[in-house]
Amino acid sequence: MKLYTLLAILLFSTALLSAQMQATGNNSETETKYTTHPTQDPVFLYSNLSAGVISVSPINPPAVPTYVWYTNTNGVWKEEYSNNSPVYNQDIEEGGYKVEILEGGETGTITETHHCWVFVPVIESVDIDSTSTSCEYVRMKTDIVSKNLTYYDITTSAAINLEYEYTYNWTITPNDDFENVDEPNPALPAPVEKTSYALNLEAFNFYTLNSNTIEIEEIAVKAEYKATVSERDYENEISSSDSYSAPVLVNFEDISKGSIDDREWVYYNTQIEGPEGEIGADYDILKPNYVFSEAGTYNARLSILNRTTGCTDTYSGTEIKVIEMSIEVPNAFTPNDDGTHDIFLVQYKSIEKFRMVILNRWGRKVYETNNPGEGWNGKIKGRKASEGVYFYYITAEGFNKDEKKKLEGAIHLIR
Known part of the structure; x- marks a missing residue:
């Protein structure tokens, strides 16, 4: 589980020039994002408040500014202190913060006012269950209980709950080829064996909690x-x-x-x-x-x-x-035991019946076979045949109807 010491989220659609409140911590991985927020106030989310620091950057700083800091609990603003530092110098707690920037001391003119809210989000529980099953999928249901993050509208003081941003990371075991669906109530693949289903829930990309695990007996079948x-x-x-x-x-x-x-x-x-x-x-x-x-x-x-x-x-x-059937016949071979072209062989495809006869130049049969995978080694009754021209006669049939061939021609025996 990856926890940022601080995650600062500025909730507004664009970076406003008036949103000058800043929150920092002791972690260099602080992130800033912009989303929609009704009051246009920045909201800072921490995982560890003890490391947090809040400050303000004036848009037009007075020559000798005074900063008056307020906190907000349950919608009521309370003045905490004033001095000439733009950094809030007390421990950070959850709630609202306001700073007034004065020119001319504590009784001077207010030149700028800025607000922000600070929270520590917590997922208190996450439970999953299946609501229906079929041969294709198991429909899941997710129940989440999270701590309320309540801020108040600056103009109306109306209470508003900040919505959590969740990421749903489902696990199916065993299922190596499962592709996660980032949804709270997804249709997950139906099991072909006893299978466990679980959820790792993440809030605001830094707070995580694992759900319970449910097991479902085999339902589907997968042919292969x-x-x-x-x-x-x-x-x-x-x-x-x-x-x-x-x-x-x-x-x-x-x-x-x-x-x-x-x-x-x-x-x-x-x-x-x-x-x-x-x-x-x-x-x-x-x-x-x-x-x-x-x-x-x-x-x-x-x-x-x-x-x-x-x-x-x-x-x-x-x-x-x-x-389909085919036959390719060489016109020469060299039976000299060098491992190359030592046997007279046809190259063939898809032959069901085969007969090959080889004759010498006087018409005498010197070799015969019914197997296209066999050939003449250039010997007659175990003795080497003399160099010269011989003649082959081949008949063959394929496996398809009326697939027949007759071939004849000369062979050159070269030693």
Whole structure:
């Protein structure tokens, strides 16, 4: 808690030339602010009156001034003393202060009159409670009791209570992402687990008091999941951070918060609106898996329910893009065991069926595979093949309907 030894607040909309009363203390962090005040008198707020000093700065100081000081208690002005010092030389207490500046001694002419008020604000109690709850929020209520700060209108002697300026600092535990709402009766996030609510109340930016703490059992649910794409070990399969070669196996894990009785997973094509875009579903599974095969952009929607409170929530994660079939074939390789281009491999995306045959120049088969992740190492029956030109024949099918390719061409084996 940060307490200023003195906080001086001049309550008026602009700095008036006639407002020449000053209050100081032994703390260099004294602040001055201007707000609306009916009597246009400065009001000084202290946290420690023993350190306070009140003085006046005349607008047009007489050559030999006399200062007559008065105090005000319960609306009645009482003369305290007079001398030639602009500083009030007695202990400061709460109430009003007036100084008359005379020219020509104590019986001289009054040239200026200034007033001010001094208070020590105190928050005596602050209590909070909840008034209503829903799946989205808890409505809070704040009851504050503070010491009256009463001053009196100079012209009418009417009593006026100075309004406190409060700052409301709410705390929700646990809730790391809560953003404070500076209000006395806010709607705060409903709890997804047993949660404590408390308030730190601040008056005039220097006097603070903590409220009671209330605990509320879980009400809401918050849906969320993690999605992990299973990796494959084929270096020649083309994928990126935002797109994948089919088939894409995604492992989902429900990390929702709250008491969950029912959960539903719906897998859908984001490019097709409505139920027509839904391609699969799972129910009451904490860690489902799903395979996305056809080219397209997909997502999963998790819906959860707390039957006791009736609260629901849904969550969709990052989109998963499955790319169309493609094959890129190199025209040469160098199987010399230097770690670079030692194997003849195609670069591919989203292949469901694959066959590659490699022939020598006499049409004799030297290599065959049905796995696009495998390639020819440049050997025939375990022996190094001779340098020269070879020929490949490739047939492939993708996961989409009628997605087929036939490729053929020459390969240069270079040692």
